[in-house]
Amino acid sequence: MSTDTTDETAGGAAGHRTYRQVLTGNPRLAVLLAGYVVSSVGDGILLIALPLLAIRHHGQLSAPVAVGLVMTAPYVLSTVLALSIGLGRLRLPTRAVVITDSALRTVLFTVVGLAAMADRIDIRFLVVALLLGSVLHQTASSSRRLVATGMAGKDELFTVNGLLGFANSLALYVVGPAVGGAVTVAFGADVAVLLEALSFLLLFGAVALVVPPQPRAPRAERSTESGWRILRLRPVAARLFFVVFFFNLSYMPVEVALPVLVNGDLHGDGNTLGLIWTAFGAGALLGGALTGFLRKLHQQAVLVAVIALWGGSVVLLALAPSGPVAMCAFALADSSTPPSHPSPTPLCSRNSRPMSSSR
Numbered sequence: 001m002s003t004d005t006t007d008e009t010a011g012g013a014a015g016h017r018t019y020r021q022v023l024t025g026n027p028r029l030a031v032l033l034a035g036y037v038v039s040s041v042g043d044g045i046l047l048i049a050l051p052l053l054a055i056r057h058h059g060q061l062s063a064p065v066a067v068g069l070v071m072t073a074p075y076v077l078s079t080v081l082a083l084s085i086g087l088g089r090l091r092l093p094t095r096a097v098v099i100t101d102s103a104l105r106t107v108l109f110t111v112v113g114l115a116a117m118a119d120r121i122d123i124r125f126l127v128v129a130l131l132l133g134s135v136l137h138q139t140a141s142s143s144r145r146l147v148a149t150g151m152a153g154k155d156e157l158f159t160v161n162g163l164l165g166f167a168n169s170l171a172l173y174v175v176g177p178a179v180g181g182a183v184t185v186a187f188g189a190d191v192a193v194l195l196e197a198l199s200f201l202l203l204f205g206a207v208a209l210v211v212p213p214q215p216r217a218p219r220a221e222r223s224t225e226s227g228w229r230i231l232r233l234r235p236v237a238a239r240l241f242f243v244v245f246f247f248n249l250s251y252m253p254v255e256v257a258l259p260v261l262v263n264g265d266l267h268g269d270g271n272t273l274g275l276i277w278t279a280f281g282a283g284a285l286l287g288g289a290l291t292g293f294l295r296k297l298h299q300q301a302v303l304v305a306v307i308a309l310w311g312g313s314v315v316l317l318a319l320a321p322s323g324p325v326a327m328c329a330f331a332l333a334d335s336s337t338p339p340s341h342p343s344p345t346p347l348c349s350r351n352s353r354p355m356s357s358s359r
Contacts (some may be wrong), residue, residue: 044176
């Protein structure tokens with residue numbers, strides 16, 4: 001990660017601009033951020049639609065296994081590619097990555113949605129489609145931030161990073177699941193999937209319209225450091241890498257189990273699932289509001305407390321006797337997650353600073 005954001009944060013009191021100033025003063029950036037928000041709403045809708053499709057079309061598989069396969073499939077190839085880039089020396093042009101990923105997801109979810117409407121879908125088709133259509137999605141998530149900060153002025157970096165985090169949490173975990181729950185109950189999961197395709201079509205248009213093509217960087221400015229070498233030279237960064245990896249490893253089973261829990265023990269429907277995910281997003285916003293206070297505390301202690309609070313919240317979620325209790329537990333869980341409390345980020349930045357200028 002570049003130290004520009006860190007430096008800008010240090011000088012934020014004197015130089016950074018407000019959200020309104022950035023959005024009104026940089027219309028092209030405003031259009032790009034609007035595209036990001038719309039696509040994040042689409043991804044939030046998908047959190048509700050995909051597991052419901054898997055439960056409806058699980059075939060000879062048990063419903064939990066089908067949901068697990070469908071929720072895991074988008075991450076398999078995309079994680080392999082993202083790790084190859086992050087730990088190796090492979091670098092892809094960020095604009096092209098975002099555009100290609102948007103095109104792939106538009107085609108993928110249009111096909112899946114129409115096939116589901118025609119009742120011509122099964123679990124194998126769904127898994128293969130998600131494997132292939134999401135291959136760039138993890139890499140594109142990082143590329144989006146780089147594209148946005150690349151369009152921002154030096155005095156806008158702090159604000160743009162804040163906008164990206166806030167808007168993503170609000171769209172992905174609050175608005176998206178609420179809309180997804182309402183749409184699946186009223187029209188079906190197939191229509192919700194088509195809305196995901198539409199959201200990425202709009203993102204494709206926004207990026208193609210407002211982001212100029214990127215010239216190839218001179219050879220002297222290209223990154224020569226691999227992620228593996230940085231981890232070897234910075235033991236604290238390596239330890240944090242594994243902490244975050246295993247934290248996320250403990251999160252993914254919850255994402256798989258939640259729709260099964262709602263459909264079974266909680267006797268809910270798509271709307272119930274959407275409300276629980278919305279509570280999750282509300283917790284993220286609460287966690288974001290606490291970030292300024294938590295930055296004043298000992299960061300290692302905050303990180304340990306975050307992990308412990310997450311574990312306790314998941315236990316409470318598993319024991320929840322009703323939807324409202326599950327909502328409260330999941331809100332508490334996300335108020336403690338690393339996206340809400342960026343404890344690993346400053347820790348990693350402080351211990352990898354000499355390396356951070358090369359990308």
